[in-house]
Amino acid sequence: MDVQFLVSFTLIIATFALYIGIAIFNRAKATSDFYVAGRGVPPVFNGMAIGADWMSAASFIGMAGTVMVLGYDGLAYVMGWTGGYLLLTFLLAPQLRKYGRYTVPEFIGDRYQSNIARLLAAVATIIISFTYSIGQLSGSGVVIGRLLEVHTAVGTLIGVVLIAFYSAMGGMKGITWTQVAQYLVLIIAYLIPVIFMALQLTGNPLPWVSYGEIIGKLQVLDQDLGISEYVVPFTENTKWQFLALMFTLMAGTAGLPHVIVRFYTVSTMKAARWSGAWALLFIGLLYLSAPAYAAFSRFILMTQVAGSAIDSLPAWTTSWVDTGRLSVADQNGDGILQWSEIVISNDIVVMATPEIANLGIFVIGLMAAGAMAAALSTAGGLMIAISAALSHDIYYRSINPNASEKQRLLVGRWSIVLATVIAGLVALNPPGAITQIVAWAFALASGTFFPALLLGVWWRRSNGPGVIAGLIVGLSVTLGYIFLAKYGGFTILGIIDTGAGVFGAAAAIITNIVVSLNTAAPTQQVQDEVVDLRYPEQMSYRDGEVWLDDSQDS
Amino acid sequence: MKKIDKSTADAYFRARTTMIFIYLAIGFLVSYVVVFFAEPLSNITVNNIPLHYYMGSQGAVLTFIILLFVNAVVSDRIDKKFGIDDKKNESISRGNSVEH
Numbered sequence: 001m002d003v004q005f006l007v008s009f010t011l012i013i014a015t016f017a018l019y020i021g022i023a024i025f026n027r028a029k030a031t032s033d034f035y036v037a038g039r040g041v042p043p044v045f046n047g048m049a050i051g052a053d054w055m056s057a058a059s060f061i062g063m064a065g066t067v068m069v070l071g072y073d074g075l076a077y078v079m080g081w082t083g084g085y086l087l088l089t090f091l092l093a094p095q096l097r098k099y100g101r102y103t104v105p106e107f108i109g110d111r112y113q114s115n116i117a118r119l120l121a122a123v124a125t126i127i128i129s130f131t132y133s134i135g136q137l138s139g140s141g142v143v144i145g146r147l148l149e150v151h152t153a154v155g156t157l158i159g160v161v162l163i164a165f166y167s168a169m170g171g172m173k174g175i176t177w178t179q180v181a182q183y184l185v186l187i188i189a190y191l192i193p194v195i196f197m198a199l200q201l202t203g204n205p206l207p208w209v210s211y212g213e214i215i216g217k218l219q220v221l222d223q224d225l226g227i228s229e230y231v232v233p234f235t236e237n238t239k240w241q242f243l244a245l246m247f248t249l250m251a252g253t254a255g256l257p258h259v260i261v262r263f264y265t266v267s268t269m270k271a272a273r274w275s276g277a278w279a280l281l282f283i284g285l286l287y288l289s290a291p292a293y294a295a296f297s298r299f300i301l302m303t304q305v306a307g308s309a310i311d312s313l314p315a316w317t318t319s320w321v322d323t324g325r326l327s328v329a330d331q332n333g334d335g336i337l338q339w340s341e342i343v344i345s346n347d348i349v350v351m352a353t354p355e356i357a358n359l360g361i362f363v364i365g366l367m368a369a370g371a372m373a374a375a376l377s378t379a380g381g382l383m384i385a386i387s388a389a390l391s392h393d394i395y396y397r398s399i400n401p402n403a404s405e406k407q408r409l410l411v412g413r414w415s416i417v418l419a420t421v422i423a424g425l426v427a428l429n430p431p432g433a434i435t436q437i438v439a440w441a442f443a444l445a446s447g448t449f450f451p452a453l454l455l456g457v458w459w460r461r462s463n464g465p466g467v468i469a470g471l472i473v474g475l476s477v478t479l480g481y482i483f484l485a486k487y488g489g490f491t492i493l494g495i496i497d498t499g500a501g502v503f504g505a506a507a508a509i510i511t512n513i514v515v516s517l518n519t520a521a522p523t524q525q526v527q528d529e530v531v532d533l534r535y536p537e538q539m540s541y542r543d544g545e546v547w548l549d550d551s552q553d554s
Numbered sequence: 555m556k557k558i559d560k561s562t563a564d565a566y567f568r569a570r571t572t573m574i575f576i577y578l579a580i581g582f583l584v585s586y587v588v589v590f591f592a593e594p595l596s597n598i599t600v601n602n603i604p605l606h607y608y609m610g611s612q613g614a615v616l617t618f619i620i621l622l623f624v625n626a627v628v629s630d631r632i633d634k635k636f637g638i639d640d641k642k643n644e645s646i647s648r649g650n651s652v653e654h
Contacts (some may be wrong), residue, residue, distance in 0.1 A: 031654075039651060067611075072592070078584045082615045086581045089622055090574045100651030208612065212602035233592040242589055268643045273629055277622035284619050291611035471588030534567040536633055537643040537650065539558070546563035547606040549556050549639070549646055 005381030008147050008365035015185055015369045017177045017374070020166055031405055034412055035102040035388055036360045037173040037265040047273075047278025049176045049547075050185035050262045052377035055131075055255075055286060057139030058438055060186060060374035063287070063335060065349030068294035071229075073236040078287050082280060084253020087450075089276025092254060094269035095333020095457040095533040100282035101263065103385075104257040104449065105393040114464035115398065122393040124448050125257045126386050130423060132258075133382040137163075137420075137427035140375035147368050153428045159376065167380045167387075167420070168413040175380045176265060179441050182377035187285055189370025193354045193363055194289045197296040200353070200357065207292035214295045216441045221302050225339060230298065237494060244499030251505050252442030255449030258385035269536055297353045305356065306339040308402035313337065316355040320348060363499040379423075383416050390415040439498040441484060447478035455512050466516030474508025566636050573628055577621045584609060584617045 013078025028034040041049070051153055056246055059081070064112065067074035069228040101107050105125055113487045126382070141156030167175055195209045204210035215231065222229045234242060253259065305313075309459075320326040325345035344352075351371065354363045389414040405409070448471050455462040479501040484490040495502070524543075532541040540547050588595065592606040600608040633640070 039648070065629060072607055072610060075607070076589075079589075079610055080612045082618050083585055085616055086578065086621065090577060090625065098650075102652075102654075209601070212600075215607070216602040221644075226580070231604050233595070233596065233606055239592070240591070243586060246589070247583065268640065270626075270630065270633065270640055270643065273622075273626045277619070277626045280619050280622050284615050288612055351640055420647060450612070486565050533571075536638045537646045538638050539563060539566070541563070544560070546558050546560055549560045549642065550556055 001015045003341045003363060005147070007361045009367045011365040011369040012030065012144075012372060014375060015181075017161060018181055020162075022178045022181055023053070023166035023170035024030070025176035025452065026170050026174040026177050028169075029170060030411070031408055031412075032102075032408055033173040034171030035264075035384075035392060036261070037171075037176045038385040039265060040267055041265040043266060043271045043274035044050040044278050045180050046176070046262060046266050046275040047282050048183040049179035049265075050259065050275065050279035051282035051286075052179040052186065052373070053262055053381035054259055054283060054378070055183075055186065055374055056378035056438075057136050057375040057490050059286065059290075060190065060371050061139060061350050062347055063350075064293035065344075067291050068235050068298050068349050069249060069344070069346050072231055073242060074294075075291070076242050076245045077247075077249065080249025081253060082284060082287055083246070084250040085280040085283070086260070087250055088263075089273060089280075090454050093260065093263040093276055093456060094272040094322060096260060097263055097266065097272040098269050098533055099529075100264075101444050102392055103388045104260050104453070105337045105389055106397065107297075108452055108456065108467065109393070109397070111526065111530070112462070112464045113522065114468065117452075117464060117467050118393055119356035119398065120468065121361075121449070122389040122453070124444070124471070124475070125389040125393075128441050128444050129258055129382040129385045129389075131437050132256075133379050133419075133423045134427045135438050136375045136379040136382070137424050140372055140379070141427065143368055143371045143375070156427050158292050158381075159372075160420050160427075162167050163376055163379050163383060164417045164420040167383045167527055168416040171192060171409075171412065172261075172265060172384055175384055178378045178380065182373040183282060185373040186370040186377075187282070189366045189373070190286050190289060190293075192366060193357070193359055194293050194296065196359050196363065197300070197353070197357055198292070198364065199295060201299065206390055207296070208288055211292035211295045213516040214404075218295060218302070219300075222316065227340070230295075237496065240493035241499050244493075244495040244502040247505075248439075248443050248446050248499055248501030251446035251450040252444075252501055255445035255453065256442075257389075257445075257449065258381040260449075261385060261388070262381070291431055293350065293353070297356070300349060300353070300357055301342060301344070302339050306342060308337055310335055310337050316352065317495035320352050320355075326352070356370030374430060379420075383420055383423075386419040387412050387416040388421070394547070440500075443478050443482060443498065443501040444475065447474035447508055451505055451508035451512060455509065455516075457530070458535055459513075459516075461521055462512055462516045462526040463522045465519045466514075468510040468513040468514030473511040474504045478504030562636070566632065568627065569632050573625065575633075577625055581618060581621060584614045588614070 010175050032038055066077060095240045098105055099107055105118050105121035108121040137156055137159055140159035144158050145152040145155030195205050198207035198210050199205050202210035202213050218230045228235050263275060265276050267271055315327055325348040327343040329341055331341050351367060354367055396408055451470055451474055452467050478500050481503050482497040485497040527539055538549050588609045595606045596604040598605040
């Protein structure tokens with residue numbers, strides 16, 4: 001057993017013990033603990049929890065690699081996934097908090113006075129969260145598998161048992177505080193290698209400032225090699241695809257149920273606004289570092305690996321070549337490895353770079369613990385969203401409204417275990433490329449939830465038939481476009497399947513408006529409730545009059 | 555409970571909505587508009603990086619973060635100007651949320 005294994009293993013076990021300890025300490029006792037963490041989470045900590053919830057294995061492991069491989073075109077992900085927080089915090093989160101329910105489907109059902117809409121939304125929540133979680137589980141399988149040198153499937157199963165245990169135990173309350181810890185682990189794990197590389201390459205420890213210098217050097221290197229330059233825009237797809245993808249990721253972010261529900265855990269609208277701001281600051285730390293990470297990795301590969309003799313490559317190459325994600329072949333037979341002969345997969349750039357740059361065994365172990373934290377925290381949040389849709393929106397609100405609190409907690413816990421195990425089984429043999437499935441989940445969220453929530457909050461005339469038609473049309477248009485673009489070769493302005501959300505969202509909004517205007521207006525009470533969302537908690541709107549609650553608390 | 559003038563309440567809503575409109579317009583400008591004009595902007599450089607790439611990798615994200623904090627601070631000021639007490643909001647919010 002080598003030292004690297006022991007160090008990584010110890011770091012991972014230590015962080016796992018921490019997460020389980022937190023979950024046991026914050027065990028959910030009431031349904032409000034289980035679904036919304038008792039609604040008392042302070043905004044700064046909620047910001048960290050949103051950060052961990054939001055940043056998945058794809059962000060941690062895949063983001064920098066995507067930017068490195070795609071160049072400028074990869075930045076659509078950076079802007080899209082951060083810009084979504086503007087839509088969420090400005091247009092939806094505070095209002096949804098004032099409405100004060102447990103889940104997103106519950107808001108849709110009560111606001112639109114429609115059981116069908118609630119059930120549709122619950123099913124959409126399950127589908128979106130489920131596909132998203134498959135990526136997380138198989139990601140954690142890869143990390144555990146490579147570390148313990150067991151098969152990826154065994155690694156996935158270990159991840160499944162761990163997530164099922166601590167999310168079923170702690171519910172939202174346990175998950176919240178586990179996510180705070182996971183955020184700290186993952187951000188430290190991400191920043192340390194970038195800062196080390198910045199020091200090594202530029203002598204300046206601030207990667208965000210010093211990577212400009214490296215970008216300049218990369219341009220020169222690219223020109224010498226005569227390949228398409230790193231910073232040149234739209235080399236992969238059209239400008240319209242870039243814009244459509246960016247919109248899909250933004251609207252999808254604003255419509256993901258497991259992220260929105262995090263805003264239900266704070267006390268007020270004001271706390272929701274601050275949560276959004278803190279969340280983006282904490283997320284930004286990683287997203288601002290990813291392009292620097294990408295530039296440093298590319299520079300190291302171009303200057304230190306390319307150009308070396310093929311028979312004296314460093315030891316790390318063999319273990320990554322074995323995973324099938326890296327290929328180094330001396331195609332022209334001159335005994336030297338050229339840049340064009342290195343083919344590296346997006347997904348290993350972040351994990352392999354610390355080894356390539358020789359940052360030491362502690363940093364490499366920390367990266368493994370960080371990647372696990374990213375995968376587990378997102379999977380935990382997704383499992384709560386699925387469990388809430390099953391046990392609250394479907395079981396409690398539709399099947400057994402007389403269920404006792406104890407019964408509901410039990411159903412909630414078992415649906416987490418069930419959902420995790422099923423997602424784990426699917427993840428053992430993932431259906432195709434995971435990044436693509438994740439992109440589809442965003443397209444679906446922007447075609448269904450984003451329009452339903454936006455109109456539900458901002459337009460009182462929108463009604464039940466409108467939202468049902470909107471959900472169905474948005475879903476069909478999004479799925480239809482994904483299918484046509486992917487398999488039928490049909491595209492508009494070069495927009496491919498990952499940008500489908502822009503059409504889904506537009507179709508759903510138009511349908512909702514047209515159908516709502518042609519059917520009966522919602523009841524006066526519902527319309528009053530929507531107008532009420534314009535004001536802070538202390539002001540309330542009734543029958544065209546606004547009241548200010550100035551009573552003194554005793 | 556005291557009744558307040560509908561025009562005061564409308565003024566509150568208008569102040570908040572105007573600010574949100576401005577923030578979203580700025581957010582749109584630094585992301586979508588910059589992408590749209592990526593080619594001509596690439597001749598300008600910031601910190602050695604062509605402007606379109608700089609905005610995509612740092613400028614836009616930094617602007618988003620600043621906008622969110624400005625929103626949080628300005629909204630608190632607007633609340634204060636209209637006599638909203640956050641302690642009161644908290645206790646009302648506890649009573650109003652549907653905990654079932």
